[in-house]
Amino acid sequence: MADGKKKDEATRLVSSGRPKERPSHPVTHPPERASTILFPTYEDFTATEREFFYGRFGTRTHRAFEASIGELEAAEHVYLAPSGLAAVTLSLLAFAQPGSHILVTDSAYDPVRGYCDRFLKRMQVETEYYDPHIGSDIAGLIRENTAAILAESPGSLTFEIQDIPALGSAAKQAGVPLLVDNTWSAGVYFKPLDHGATVSIQAATKYIGGHSDCLLGTIAMNDPSAERKVANCLRQIGSNVSADDVWLAHRGLRTLAARLPVHQSNGIALARWLEARDDVVCVLHPALESHPDHELWKRDFTGATGLFGFELPPCSDKQLTAFCNALEHFGMGYSWGGFESLCIPVPVHKYRTVSPRPEPGPERGPLMRIHAGLESADDLIMDLEQAFAAFDAAGKQG
Template identity: 40%
Template sequence: MSSESSIHTRLQHLGTAPCDAQHPVAPVGLPSIRTSTVRFNTVEDLENTYKRKSRGERLVTYGRMGMETHAALEDVFCALEGGQRVFLASSGLGAISMALLSLLSAGEHMLAADCVYGPVYHLNNTVLQRMGIEATFTSARDPQALEQHLKPNTKILYVEAPGSLLMQMLDMPALAEFARRHELILVTDNTWGSGYAYQPLALGADVSIVAGTKYVAGHSDLMLGAVIANDPELIKTIDTNQYAMGFSISADDAWLAIRGVRTLPVRMEQHARNALAVCEWLAQQSVVRQIFHPAWPQDAGHALWKRDCTGSNGLMSVALTMSADQARTFVNALTLFGIGYSWGGYESLVQWVDTGALRSHAYFDAHAGDNVQVVRLHIGLESVDDVIADLQQAMQQAGVL
């Protein structure tokens, strides 16, 4: 398989079992190779492995690093993200923790976009602050406005694009230029794009983080995180620290993720089609105040999405003119949407967003008042006509349609 093949083709062939002169009979899929102990034929083999590993090669000395199944999944993430090295963690938040704890030290400062995944705030409040690491959360939509928040000890610019709740697109190349000018490491959460729809490393980011729990796995049945980088010094730093902190995933979860990623292109494209159809229906409803979905032409970040992304997905938020009681009725009345915090699986999900938490977001109308509620929808792979009918009946039960 040529490295020039499209990502659609490469995802069908990465991580397959070898079938060649040495393996004339073979399965298609690489099996789940589980182990805790790694054996060496001779002491010299063990010593040589450690020497090569110290030079940065991806070699295994203990089962925590994983065998061929793990290496195959790392190859998948490299292909998706355009990266040179991948480090796996047992969840998306685990991957975020791995990256930040590898790259930040006591006495240093992180400048972070205010639209990042909510648990990053909790990580800051409970772990980073206790370790003497300072963080400032602010809007990153205007890179030049970040200047006022820089400190002499600022080390990292941490962002997420699109944003976690309101899908804000950020100007990644401009943020990368800002980071280079101030000698910062630009780290971004790319779970939304998962490499298929968005490649921040190609746009100038230094480190990309993906919760493989979402679209990579695609079936809501495993937890997975990945940290991807290109720079040799960053790779060496993350490699040393992730090994010291003991990050690992099970071979079975790696195998499930490889199986899931085979259908990533067709799943994400269908999610995206369904989401746009829902946007078109929502835009016709008087109860809808604003739709947050970068692939939607009326979204404030649509031009950036069109410039930087190669696709979309099923995630959106919508501001609805209704009371809190009506929002509760609306969410509870949905029959095809599960109520939950995740997304990226085949199923539709809904999350009622605390609008109080959005008041600091310039992207959200701060004067919306108490009668505007925000729900985040993940549009799944069900018939989109059935999804729209479900939204319609739920709005009718809430008395807003």
């Protein structure tokens, strides 16, 4: 800028990756779809430096979005994947080798565990799960053949905050890349690459897209060695992303800084309301002072988004069904990060191995996951109120 001041992130998300190459142009890049790219001359066709040469490697639509993600994640290099899961699995595959060992947080997204326990196992890669609260003690788990560490903060379903700087320091000392799933923060409220991570991964399907209508993953990094490995993996696998999904995600990115504060305020309002109820066992939201990792969250994060969990008291299937079916503003569906609120039960007991969680029953209630959307917080609270009323009525019926 002419005055030398650094632009705010909200401004950068609106202005980055915009067309500038023509005197008059659209406000944003339209979806440029292509398989074959034509070259005007033989010299152009055989040139070693070609920005575009085949559709699988992207078009101007892809480059523009990658530039904006680079701004968001403070990254020099950005690659795209067909989904958030693909961004994680392909990143792990880029570093893993037959006979190698990887460390994965016990709180990782469940499909990632399936990939590690089945696909990577077939590739003779050993996965060891670690306690998400391990911090610098992860150094004791790193072996000579450790190829990568995967962290997710907060953790899926149970929302533990990991000490990313401590993990990053231990990983760097051992020469092992640290990969961080940064989807919860949307890249706005936490910057893993500034806290010791080698690779920052997001499911742009979630908050970046923001409208539950596209599938996309992002992989961001500054380390040149990591960049080469990720790039080679994606090219050799043949991974590519639809220009239409990229265009939708880029459109969503423009309003990300405006939407997230609403998700944040709604999420905290719902979490505090739930925490005050006698019929809620606990609320798992790192922005609440009651959360065991609240101080760590406050140290590293600049805000919260709308995803959190809460535990119902022990109940019957009939009561759980009544609770869910009474909801009107909360949808029941997978994913999150869109404009609409969601509420579903999550069977954490099926996934955890290092710190097991008991199955819901007489001693433990079901864990619910909420995504606070952009509706009125008052309406969302009234919706939960009637769901609890239905829950109580079903309990009295036996």
